Amino acid sequence: MSTDNKVPEIRSKGFSGEWAEEILGDVAEIKTGPFGSTLHAKAYVEDGHAIITTEHFKSGELPVDKKNIPQVSEDDYLRLKAYLLKVGDIVFSRVGSVDINALVTNKQEGWLFSGRVLRVRSGKIIDSEYLHHELSTSRVKKSVVSRAVGQTMPSINTEILKITPIHFPLDTTEQTTIGNYFQKIDALINQHQQKHDNLSNIKKAMLEKMFPKQGETIPEIRFKGFSGEWKNLTLGDLGSVAMNKRIFKHQTTISGEIPFFKIGTFGKQADAFISKNLFDEYKAKYPYPVAGDLLLSASGSIGRVVEYKGEEQYFQDSNIVWLKHDGKIDNAFLKVFYSMVKWSGLEGSTIQRLYNKNILDTEISTPERQEQTAIGNYFQKLDNLINQHQQQITKLNNIKQACLSKMFV
Structure with missing residues (x-):
């Protein structure tokens, strides 16, 4: 980055000129979720409308369904319509990991956000996908953390978040280009993460089925050609x-x-x-x-x-x-x-x-030695696949962090 010219070190072809600098509150609306007096945990229901809170996006990603998410009744949902999430909204944690943000997609559209969450809704001059990644740069993260209050549990509020300095190209086409680039990287990371998680779940299930249960001598699942008690x-x-x-x-x-x-x-x-x-x-x-x-x-x-x-x-x-x-x-x-x-x-x-x-x-x-070898080789292949996806996740995350530092001012 050139500090004097306010231009990024790496830029997409065809774009030039200095980037603008504003505070977040001037280009986006920031809103706090309903406080305890408005919504109590005891009002949650088993099957209703999802409401996200801080622990749901510590990784920078929101859940894609409402399983294991607190939910509220239809009456509470209608009463709290001012706290609905739309596609493109960005959520921050008010307490704890205050530098982590997540982007709302069509998977979470219509969900509510809790009093422990701050919602950022970008205005017309800034693309929400771009803003999500701008707010994920180390410069912005450090800025937010430096102004957080509280020693044991850092916390922020709307006023603290509003004065966060951000940089962006005035040309919204450049914003979209940058946002799309990082969206593709995130999609690749998510693909590998899903495959990694699926394989890990398969491994867990097969560990339970390919070894005898407590007090038994024969497993539930066995390779063809093997028999007899273990x-x-x-x-x-x-x-x-x-x-x-x-x-x-x-x-x-x-x-x-x-x-x-x-x-x-x-x-x-x-x-x-x-x-x-x-x-x-x-x-x-x-x-x-x-x-x-x-x-x-x-x-x-x-x-x-x-x-x-x-x-x-x-x-x-x-x-x-x-x-x-x-x-x-x-x-x-x-x-x-x-x-x-x-x-x-x-x-x-x-x-x-x-x-x-x-x-x-x-x-x-x-079991007999040949069956031991067959089982060992099976799980070794599973572990290799799991490790390959983990290596790809690590590699893509490193690429993403490097690009965040060079493609933003």
Whole structure:
């Protein structure tokens, strides 16, 4: 952005000239929802007209149906018609995440908004889709947050929001072009999010159906060609818990040859290292995972699982453990089990701890090895698809944030 000229760094072809600067209250109508004296929660009904409040758009998106949304009766709806939402309206939270806004689409047209919400309705000189994204830029967000009141729970009102500075091209065609561009990005993000959520729901349902229920030995759904009862065992029947020898802080460096993972960097990027000599010495003397072993967090975020790929790296003693089972169970199947197991006997009030006995005493139901592999591979493919969509969501969100910073003044 050029601060002097008030033009964006990146601009669509064919547009030029400086952008206008106004305060939000001069280009849009801002209205607060009905306060408690006007509408009480006890007046909500099971099947009526939806009314949104702050928790419904913390992600910047509004729900697309009224399921799990507070609803009011026909009489209250008619009485509160001044608080109806129209397509193109923008809603802000009055309390909490005061810098988040969401755009009303035809999915929410005719819904009401609560007293914890501020409605922004753009005037003729500014496109609502454009305004929604202008209000989502880091510059505007910082401006709103900086003027919020309250230490524990930030809050804003119509007067605070009215004086928010905004920038926009006077040519409404340029506004529409920008708005349409971001609308397409949002549509792609939503598509990947829906596929991600659908696959996650499929995974959850199949976890319940492809493993025997408590007290049973045969699952509800099974791959063709497999039969017979599953065996009820404990993890201790399959192997023993292993861990690396403890590494002390004075043995690590901030850079070096072999990455050293503590519980906080487990599954992420190492922030400490040990020497190759120390690594070779400890690897020869003490337990060390083999490629395919599942490393398990035993402290703090209990049950976080990372598959060891065979790299030269070292892990923090008893906080990161694995089941040394010498091939008695398929690791892909074991990973699925880890994702659904509820560890019992955890100790510790502030930071919980999973001890070896907790792990070894954990019950597991297993089929024959070929069926284990088939189940493990099925969920591995599901996880890969879920991760692919999550990566696309992350990538598109990064593109969106970069464009928000360069396509607006």
